Amino acid sequence: MPATTLRHIAPVFVTTDLDRALRHYRRLGFSVEAYAGADFYGYARRDGLEIHLATVEPIDRATTTSCAYVWVDDAAALHEEWSAAGVEGRLHAPSPTEYGLDEGAHVDPDGNLVRFGSPSSRETHGDAR
Numbered sequence: 001m002p003a004t005t006l007r008h009i010a011p012v013f014v015t016t017d018l019d020r021a022l023r024h025y026r027r028l029g030f031s032v033e034a035y036a037g038a039d040f041y042g043y044a045r046r047d048g049l050e051i052h053l054a055t056v057e058p059i060d061r062a063t064t065t066s067c068a069y070v071w072v073d074d075a076a077a078l079h080e081e082w083s084a085a086g087v088e089g090r091l092h093a094p095s096p097t098e099y100g101l102d103e104g105a106h107v108d109p110d111g112n113l114v115r116f117g118s119p120s121s122r123e124t125h126g127d128a129r
Contacts, residue, residue, distance in 0.1 A: 010050040011068040013112040014059055018042050021053045024108055027085045064111030075102040075118040082106060096120050 015021035018039055022032040025044035030051070035041040040055040049070065072078050075094035082091055087108075094104035094117070103117040 008050070010052050011066060012052040012054050013066045013068075013108070013110065014056040014064060015053050015110045015112075016055065016057055016059050018053060018055050020109065024087055024089070025051065025053070027087045028082055028106075029085075059110055061111035066111075067113040067115065070114060070116045072116050072118050075104050075116055076121070078116055079104045094118075096122050 013021070018034060018041070022034065022042050022044070026032045028044075028046075030044035030046040032044045033042060035043070042053045044051045044053060051068065079091065079093050089109050090105075090107040092105040094102040096102055097117075097120070100120050101117040102120050102122075103115060105116070106114045108114070
């Protein structure tokens, strides 16, 4: 039996520019703040989720491996919201998977990946006879 219960997890995403990263996640609907006025660490929070942002130099955007998966109520609605925000980076529309989820993704300007998914709105697996 475990000695304690795990309560929360917060991925740490790297950035070369904390101010830019905080602005980016604010436009995605997160509340953001720098750690005690520091220019090297900050937080982005939304709906009980938390992403930490840490300044690291240099970053190879082609090989950055920070990633988080976010379960959402409606992946298509989140994609529409983030599309309307007009943020930098890459945004991929959700598509149905063979395992019953609609999944999309966003890669921020530093190469950090946020994948998101919700139960599929379409039948994508099994026999439809």
